[in-house]
Amino acid sequence: MNIIQELFGKSPFGPLVEHTKKVHECVEMIRPLMEALVNEDYDEIRRLQDQVSKLEYEADTIKHNVRDHLPRRYFMPVDRVDLEGFISSQDNIADKAEDFAVILTLRKTKLHPAIMDKFFDFVDQIFQVTGTLLTAAVELSNLAEASFSGAEAKVVLSLLKGLNEEEWKADRKARSLSKDVYALEKELDPITIIFYEKMILTLGAIANEAENAGDMLRTMILK
Amino acid sequence: MDILILALMVLLGLYMAWNIGANDVANSMADAVGSGALSVKQAVIAAGICEFAGAVLVGSHVTDTIRKGIVDPSALASMPGMLEGEPAALLVIGMSAALLSAAIWLNFATWTGMPVSTTHSIVGAIAGFGIVAAGIGSVNWGKMGQIVASWFISPFVGGLIAFIIFKIISKMILGQAQPAKAAIKVTPYIVFFLAIVVTLATIYKGFKHVLKGIDWLTDTHTLLIAVVISVISTSISRIHVKRKLGDKGALPLAQQLELVEEVYVPLVIISSCAVAFAHGANDVANSVGPLAAVANILKTGTVEMKVPVPLWILVLGGCGIVLGLSTYGYRVMATVGTKITEITPTRGVAADIAATATVLICTRMKLPVSTTHTLVGAIMGIGLARGLAGIDSRIAKKIFKSWLITVPAAAIVCIILFLLGRAYLLDYVRQLVLAARVS
Numbered sequence: 093m094n095i096i097q098e099l100f101g102k103s104p105f106g107p108l109v110e111h112t113k114k115v116h117e118c119v120e121m122i123r124p125l126m127e128a129l130v131n132e133d134y135d136e137i138r139r140l141q142d143q144v145s146k147l148e149y150e151a152d153t154i155k156h157n158v159r160d161h162l163p164r165r166y167f168m169p170v171d172r173v174d175l176e177g178f179i180s181s182q183d184n185i186a187d188k189a190e191d192f193a194v195i196l197t198l199r200k201t202k203l204h205p206a207i208m209d210k211f212f213d214f215v216d217q218i219f220q221v222t223g224t225l226l227t228a229a230v231e232l233s234n235l236a237e238a239s240f241s242g243a244e245a246k247v248v249l250s251l252l253k254g255l256n257e258e259e260w261k262a263d264r265k266a267r268s269l270s271k272d273v274y275a276l277e278k279e280l281d282p283i284t285i286i287f288y289e290k291m292i293l294t295l296g297a298i299a300n301e302a303e304n305a306g307d308m309l310r311t312m313i314l315k
Numbered sequence: 316m317d318i319l320i321l322a323l324m325v326l327l328g329l330y331m332a333w334n335i336g337a338n339d340v341a342n343s344m345a346d347a348v349g350s351g352a353l354s355v356k357q358a359v360i361a362a363g364i365c366e367f368a369g370a371v372l373v374g375s376h377v378t379d380t381i382r383k384g385i386v387d388p389s390a391l392a393s394m395p396g397m398l399e400g401e402p403a404a405l406l407v408i409g410m411s412a413a414l415l416s417a418a419i420w421l422n423f424a425t426w427t428g429m430p431v432s433t434t435h436s437i438v439g440a441i442a443g444f445g446i447v448a449a450g451i452g453s454v455n456w457g458k459m460g461q462i463v464a465s466w467f468i469s470p471f472v473g474g475l476i477a478f479i480i481f482k483i484i485s486k487m488i489l490g491q492a493q494p495a496k497a498a499i500k501v502t503p504y505i506v507f508f509l510a511i512v513v514t515l516a517t518i519y520k521g522f523k524h525v526l527k528g529i530d531w532l533t534d535t536h537t538l539l540i541a542v543v544i545s546v547i548s549t550s551i552s553r554i555h556v557k558r559k560l561g562d563k564g565a566l567p568l569a570q571q572l573e574l575v576e577e578v579y580v581p582l583v584i585i586s587s588c589a590v591a592f593a594h595g596a597n598d599v600a601n602s603v604g605p606l607a608a609v610a611n612i613l614k615t616g617t618v619e620m621k622v623p624v625p626l627w628i629l630v631l632g633g634c635g636i637v638l639g640l641s642t643y644g645y646r647v648m649a650t651v652g653t654k655i656t657e658i659t660p661t662r663g664v665a666a667d668i669a670a671t672a673t674v675l676i677c678t679r680m681k682l683p684v685s686t687t688h689t690l691v692g693a694i695m696g697i698g699l700a701r702g703l704a705g706i707d708s709r710i711a712k713k714i715f716k717s718w719l720i721t722v723p724a725a726a727i728v729c730i731i732l733f734l735l736g737r738a739y740l741l742d743y744v745r746q747l748v749l750a751a752r753v754s
Contacts, residue, residue, distance in 0.1 A: 094338070094647050095430035095713070096345040099691060100655040101705030165709045169701035234569050237659070239481070239701040242490015244568055315701075 104161040104168070104175065105232045111158055112229040114151040115182045118144055118189035119222045119298065125193055126215055129203050141193035148190045155183055169240055170312040178312065181305035185222065185298050192294045201287050204276055210269050214295065217262045221299045224255040225306055235313065245313050255306040262299040266292055317747060320613065324606060327411060328628065329635040331418040331602045332370075335433050336639020338425050340366055341647040342687045343594040346663030347587035348648060349655035352580045358587075358652070359645045363637045365588045369595025370633035371626070385438060385462075386445030388618050390453035400752070403612045404744040405448050408736040409729075410605035413440035416728035417602065420721070430710070431717045432685030434601040436725040438462055441605070443726025444733050465682035466718055469673050470692025477669035477696035480505070484661050485702065488575060495563040495571045498578060499556050506552040509582060509668050510545035513589040516675045555581075579660035586667030593674045594686040599632035600624070601683050606631075616752030658694075662702050669693040688714055 121144045128136040158179055162172060203211065228251040231244065238244040273288045341348075343366070344358040353361060391402040417436035424431035438459075445454040484505065491497035518537050559578050563571060607624040640648075658666075670690040677684040691710060698706035 094341060094651055095687060095691060095710060096342045096694070097647075097651045097654040098430075098713075099694060099707055099710045100349075100657050100703070101707045103657055103704030105704055161705065165707055166705040167698060167708050168705055169698075169703065234572065236704055237569075237572050238489040238494075239485040241485060241701070243492040243494075244490070244572075247568070 101163070101166045102161045103236065104158050105236050107154055107158045107161060108175075108179070109230055109232050111151060111154040111179065111182055112226055114147060114154055115186045115189075116222055116226045118147045118151065118186045119219065121147070122189060122192060122215055122295070123212075123219065125196055126203075126212065129196055129201070130208065132200075132202060134197075134200055137193075137196050141190075141197050144190050144193040148186045151183070151186045155179055169236065169315075171315050174308045174312045174315070178305050178308035181301045181308060184301040185305070188294055188298045188301065192291065192298075195287070195290055195294060199283070199287060201284055204280065204284075206276060207269065207272050207288070210265070210272055214262070214265045214269050214292070217258070217265050218295050218299050221255065221258045221262050221302045224251060224258055225302045225309075228252055228255065228306065228309060240313050240315070248313060249310065252306045252310050256303060259299050259303040259306075262296065266296045266299075320747065324411070324609060325631060327414050327418070328603050328606050328631045329638065331414055331421075331433075332599060332632045332635020333639035333642075334418055334421045334425070335598050335602060336366070336636035336641075337643035338421070338639075338647065339433065339594065339598060339687055340591065340636060340640050340644050341651045342690055343591040344587050344648065345651050345655060345690070346590075346658055346667050347583050348652035349658040350576075350580075350583055350660045350663045351656070352583045352660055352663070353587075355645065355649045355652050358648055359640060361584070361588055362591045362644075362648070363640055365591035366595035366599075366636045366640070367633035369592040369597075370599035370636060371629045372596070385441050385455055385458060386449070387453055387455065390445075390449040392618065394449060398745065400616070400745045400748040401741070403616065403618050403748045404741055405737065406618055407609050407612050407744050407748070408740055409444035409448050409733050410441075410609045412732035412736050413437060413444050413729050414602070414605050416440045416443070416732050417725055420725045420728055424717070424721075429717050429720075430687065430691075430714050431721050432466075432688055433598045434683045434685050435466065435718065435721045437602055437605070438683060439722035439725030440729035442722065443729035446726070447730045447733055462682060463718075463722070465677055465680075465684050466688065469677055469682075469684040469689045470695075470714070472676070473669045473673040473689040473692035474696030474699070475669075476672055477666050477693035478700045480508075480668055481662060481665040481697045481700045481702045484665060485700065489572060489661065492568075493564045493571065494568070494575045495560040495566065498575045499553075499560050502556045502578060503549045503553045505664070505668075506582065507545045507549045509586055509664065510548040511541050512668055512672045512675065513585065514541040514544045516589060516593050516671050576660045579664055583660040583663040583667065586664050586671065589671045590667050590686065590690065593671050595633065595636060597674055597678060597684070597686055599629065599636065603628050603632040613747060613751055616748050616750075657703055657705070662697050665702075666690065666693040666697055669696065 121140055125137060125140050125144075128134075128140060162168075162175065164172075168175070228248050231248045231251070234244050235248060270289065270292055273285060273292070277285060340362050344353070344362045347353045347361075348355060348358045388402075388406060391405055394402070414437070417433070417440045420436050420440070421431060421433060442454050442459060484501075487501045488494055488497045515537065518540065556578055560574060563574055566574070604624065606628050608622050610625060610628065611622040612618060670686065670693045673689045673693070674684060674686055691714060694703070695706055695711065697703055
């Protein structure tokens with residue numbers, strides 16, 4: 093084996109961006125799931141749940157691939173701990189998206205018209221959060237190109253600042269949506285309320301994890 | 316000189332140089348191939364030309380250090396109970412044994428995947444010969460310590476220079492809001508530095524040897540020439556960069572970064588060629604140097620303090636390198652090219668300038684260093700500057716191990732070969748030496 097050739101490990105950033113994209117595909121399934129719920133099309137929900145599971149599995153495969161690129165003996169332009177934290181947060185996002193799909197298959201629940209608009213607004217906000225994360229993460233290869241400094245780093249850092257803001261908005265929307273759900277306690281049976289609450293918590297967890305991933309990305313850049 | 320002896324020596328020199336061409340040469344071009352500036356085929360051709368030129372036009376500094384600096388030939392002559400012509404004969408056998416053992420060790424190391432340096436092997440082998448032939452005291456341990464220290468220092472210095480150059484490139488060009496605009500401003504300075512290093516390396520390592528009679532080529536004049544050439548190339552680069560990037564300031568960041576890298580393509584080709592040139596000069600002189608001593612003794616029958624390196628030996632070295640490159644080295648080049656796609660032209664230029672400058676400095680200080688190890692140090696320096704995605708730090712450990720093992724191993728092989736040679740060939744070689752004295 094040639095020494096110079098051995099010196100170079102594979103870059104983890106390519107597969108990392110791929111992982112982020114795949115995770116985002118999982119999140120993209122949430123809206124169709126909600127629409128199916130509104131239409132009370134439970135077969136469609138089952139079909140979509142299968143699809144999310146498949147995507148989550150694919151994301152896992154990529155994740156393992158990334159980890160294969162990170163043996164301890166590599167030294168990298170970013171901290172390994174941050175990188176692994178980023179991957180694991182991304183992984184949690186995909187898991188939560190799958191959880192959400194599974195929850196919808198557990199019980200034939202109807203979405204109450206009174207909370208429908210707010211619920212969709214909340215879902216869109218979650219999508220906004222993960223979308224911002226995706227935009228920031230896609231810049232990773234450019235960042236590596238510019239050695240994690242300067243203008244390119246500033247672009248990503250400002251994106252990440254936006255991510256925090258969006259997450260905060262998502263939190264507020266979750267709280268207000270929960271209040272609305274409990275306001276319906278006279279009309280709805282308790283199981284349905286628990287069910288709604290479970291949906292909201294799972295979606296909120298996605299936003300939280302996206303924020304965590306963003307924080308990891310920030311410390312990677314500021315190393 | 317006996318035709319058989321001559322043929323044996325040619326074979327020995329070729330074997331040694333073949334080893335270099337087969338294994339080492341791909342490294343000197345790694346940055347140009349890895350960054351995609353040259354195709355594998357182009358790199359093989361460029362490497363062949365530059366290594367050959369470097370080998371043939373080489374300066375004799377380093378060769379001297381190895382032959383005289385490590386082992387004192389007069390220590391052999393002053394030993395008691397020597398027959399007439401015996402010290403010279405021992406030196407012939409010893410140097411041949413050193414060359415052969417270094418080549419064998421190199422071959423073995425390559426086969427087992429150890430990143431061993433040609434230069435280090437030959438140093439160890441000659442030390443081994445000195446210990447057995449004239450006693451431990453004949454080896455200049457102070458010089459030996461200096462040489463060994465330079466092995467640690469050269470990758471470190473290479474790494475440091477590369478770190479600084481890449482930090483400058485990344486801060487002042489790649490990290491700017493408008494990299495294209497910044498590149499127009501900063502690139503000429505980098506070209507200036509590159510040109511200074513390359514011309515100094517070329518003059519010091521090359522033309523000084525060929526143009527020996529020219530007295531006006533003093534250090535001041537050399538520096539002056541280098542500055543003039545650098546100013547000219549800087550002006551050319553300014554025009555070229557401006558034409559390429561002049562109106563590109565408004566493009567998206569990623570696109571600008573790409574264009575900036577494109578501007579560095581010619582630079583990485585030039586700087587890689589400089590590394591190949593320095594490598595050819597450095598490693599060939601180091602390795603076929605002992606052959607010059609052997610040839611001289613067999614021709615004159617005496618041991619002189621200073622032996623000129625005949626051109627034919629350098630040509631032989633150059634041919635061996637090209638042969639090694641074309642029979643085996645191109646395959647190494649191809650795998651290197653596909654494996655290190657991480658490196659970009661800007662990174663390649665930084666690493667190459669650092670490696671060339673370091674080898675140049677060490678040569679000026681008459682210290683034989685490994686070009687490859689210096690280049691590895693330089694690339695790691697860029698990794699530390701956050702310029703590369705994944706650098707395998709295991710290599711540092713491997714190189715360190717190879718340092719520890721190469722000198723004793725090459726010494727032991729050389730001792731065995733020398734003892735065998737002394738037992739069976741001494742009388743024969745002594746006759747040759749005496750015959751040379753008569754004629």
